[in-house]
Amino acid sequence: MAEPNLAGPGCSSRLAPRPFPDLLNLGVIDALSAHVAILDSAGVIRAVNAHWREFACANGGSEEACGVGADYLGVCRRAAGVASPAAAEVLAALEELLAGDRESFETLYPCHSPTVPRWFVIRLARFHVHGEPYILVQHEIATSGTWSRETFEKLSLIASKTSNGVILTEADGRIEWVNEAFVRLTGFTVEEVAGRRVVGLLQELGADGPALHSISSAVADGASGTARLLNHSRNGSPYWVDLTIDPAHDADGVARHFIIVQTDITERRRLEQEVADAAHREQERIARDLHDGLGQDLTGARLILLAALSRLESDNPVAELLRQAEGAVHRTLSGVRTLAYGMAPVQLSRGLVSALTALAAQMSIPGATRVHFAGGPGIDLPDMMAEQFYRIAQEAVTNAVRHSQATKILLTLEHGPYGLRLRVADDGTGFDVEDQAFSVGIRTMRYRADFIRGELTVESGRAAGTVVTCTAPI
Numbered sequence: 001m002a003e004p005n006l007a008g009p010g011c012s013s014r015l016a017p018r019p020f021p022d023l024l025n026l027g028v029i030d031a032l033s034a035h036v037a038i039l040d041s042a043g044v045i046r047a048v049n050a051h052w053r054e055f056a057c058a059n060g061g062s063e064e065a066c067g068v069g070a071d072y073l074g075v076c077r078r079a080a081g082v083a084s085p086a087a088a089e090v091l092a093a094l095e096e097l098l099a100g101d102r103e104s105f106e107t108l109y110p111c112h113s114p115t116v117p118r119w120f121v122i123r124l125a126r127f128h129v130h131g132e133p134y135i136l137v138q139h140e141i142a143t144s145g146t147w148s149r150e151t152f153e154k155l156s157l158i159a160s161k162t163s164n165g166v167i168l169t170e171a172d173g174r175i176e177w178v179n180e181a182f183v184r185l186t187g188f189t190v191e192e193v194a195g196r197r198v199v200g201l202l203q204e205l206g207a208d209g210p211a212l213h214s215i216s217s218a219v220a221d222g223a224s225g226t227a228r229l230l231n232h233s234r235n236g237s238p239y240w241v242d243l244t245i246d247p248a249h250d251a252d253g254v255a256r257h258f259i260i261v262q263t264d265i266t267e268r269r270r271l272e273q274e275v276a277d278a279a280h281r282e283q284e285r286i287a288r289d290l291h292d293g294l295g296q297d298l299t300g301a302r303l304i305l306l307a308a309l310s311r312l313e314s315d316n317p318v319a320e321l322l323r324q325a326e327g328a329v330h331r332t333l334s335g336v337r338t339l340a341y342g343m344a345p346v347q348l349s350r351g352l353v354s355a356l357t358a359l360a361a362q363m364s365i366p367g368a369t370r371v372h373f374a375g376g377p378g379i380d381l382p383d384m385m386a387e388q389f390y391r392i393a394q395e396a397v398t399n400a401v402r403h404s405q406a407t408k409i410l411l412t413l414e415h416g417p418y419g420l421r422l423r424v425a426d427d428g429t430g431f432d433v434e435d436q437a438f439s440v441g442i443r444t445m446r447y448r449a450d451f452i453r454g455e456l457t458v459e460s461g462r463a464a465g466t467v468v469t470c471t472a473p474i
Contacts (some may be wrong), residue, residue: 006108034123035259039135043073043098046134055139062413072137073098090122097126097135108174108195165241165262173197173219185241185264187234198260206232211243211453211473213418215260217448218245223256228265228453243248272451290336298333302326352379352386353413356393369406371397375413379420381474388448389413389422389470392456395445396424396468404428404466419454419473430464445470 037045045068053464056066066075076094086109093105105124123138165182169175175193176230183189186205193201199216211229218225227243241262305326312319327328354376360373369390381389393411400406406428412422433442442458445468454472 017447028356036138037072037137039098039137041098041133043071043094043135045070045072052139065271071444072240078098089140090124093124094135096122099134100124100126100133112347145172149161163264165264167198167258167262169198169219169258171222171257172179173199173216175201176257182262185233185239185262186231198258202231204228206230215243215245218247222247222249224423228450230453240269241265248369284293290339295333295336298329298336302329305329352389355386355390356411356413359390359394359397363401363409365401369401369409371409371411373411373413376415379413379415379421379474385452385472385474388454389420389472392445392448392468393422393424395441398443400424400426400428404430406465415474418471420471422470424468425465427465430460430466432462433458433460 006224012156032401035055036049037052040046045066053067073091073094076091077089080091086107089107090105090109093102093107097105106121108121121140123136123140125136125138125346127136144389146181162179165185166179167175168177175196175198178188178190178193188201199212199219202215203212207229214227217223221274224247225245227245228240229243230238230240232238242265243260243262244324245258245260246257248257250256305322309319309322309326312322355377356373357445360371363369364371389419397409397411400409404426406426409424409426412421412423412425414423445458446456449470449472452472454470456468456470458468460467
């Protein structure tokens with residue numbers, strides 16, 4: 001088997017394998033700018049260069065822990081044992097190299113000083129001398145001194161002035177730095193998240209699929225983006241955040257970094273839920289009062305008018321007045337019943353699909369407007385989510401029936417990788433989405449969608465029909 005280049009990835013080819021003692025005598029590894037150590041087949045350090053010794057001393061290391069004769073494999077095991085993702089990755093690669101299962105390895109890891117953040121590249125390469133395996137370990141700083149000083153000063157200012165969690169990433173979404181507010185919010189330190197991809201980290205924390213998709217798209221496109229997501233801290237506690245992501249471009253317009261800001265809205269969401277619950281209870285009370293109180297009174301008044309009519313001759317002039325009064329009471333009673341029905345709790349005991357099927361039947365007008373529902377098998381949803389979907393459908397269908405002059409309205413409910421999608425499409429006259437006359441209804445539907453972590457879109461145009469779509473994770 002051919003022996004690999006001793007230098008490993010990125011080093012000079014003049015380090016072709018030599019007898020091990022000659023490497024020390026010639027001082028070849030001392031000539032390298034990287035921090036270099038050579039390990040034997042047990043993971044024990046056999047040689048180090050001057051840069052390795054100087055860096056170890058400057059960072060509190062000792063000859064016993066970091067110098068010749070030290071158990072480097074043991075050092076990596078201890079570091080991996082304190083939940084350092086980078087150390088665990090290096091340990092696994094080193095064990096594979098020592099076992100002969102791989103020939104090289106490279107990764108980025110944080111090693112911050114008290115004054116500046118720093119990232120290093122570690123490279124491992126396996127080589128043989130007289131048939132004996134050795135491992136070349138190189139550490140090279142990947143952060144320039146200028147970047148460290150200037151950027152750290154700016155980021156420190158951000159950290160001290162904002163209560164929002166701030167993340168700085170590379171162009172590919174790998175985390176470079178986080179501020180103290182992020183640490184308080186998530187429970188993760190900069191050392192634990194540096195070098196990890198932000199989407200992967202959020203996914204592990206249980207963030208929403210649609211929100212992660214929007215973040216991934218923004219990173220891939222080098223563009224700005226926003227998302228609202230339910231996340232979890234290191235100890236599993238749930239929290240809500242509004243997240244914005246913005247690229248930082250260089251002079252050529254290339255996105256070199258992304259700045260992600262997380263605003264904790266957990267308390268706001270809790271208050272919104274309380275307000276929604278209170279409004280729901282009040283809505284139920286008003287619906288009961290309309291149906292059982294005013295509705296019953298109007299029914300009684302109509303019965304009295306009908307009784308009076310039955311006692312009069314048809315040509316009696318008073319009879320016509322009574323008929324007009326009875327018609328007005330009947331219309332008012334119908335309006336009250338419709339209003340009470342619209343405010344009453346949705347009957348979801350049979351599921352959202354059954355409720356939407358009933359809605360389509362109730363809103364159809366024979367000879368004028370046909371409302372058709374198409375949906376798959378029933379989906380088990382929390383009552384709160386099912387009701388918000390139903391109310392959005394109810395608002396969209398009602399608007400189409402009343403205002404669009406539509407002859408066909410198609411109501412669909414689909415379940416896919418994006419979550420649950422409700423769609424209401426009509427063939428009516430359409431409208432200007434910016435028209436203030438329709439803004440209240442649209443705002444209400446968007447509020448309901450936001451309440452279930454969803455997104456609502458309204459597409460319409462004059463004589464082009466209208467499509468209302470709500471998508472939410474489940």
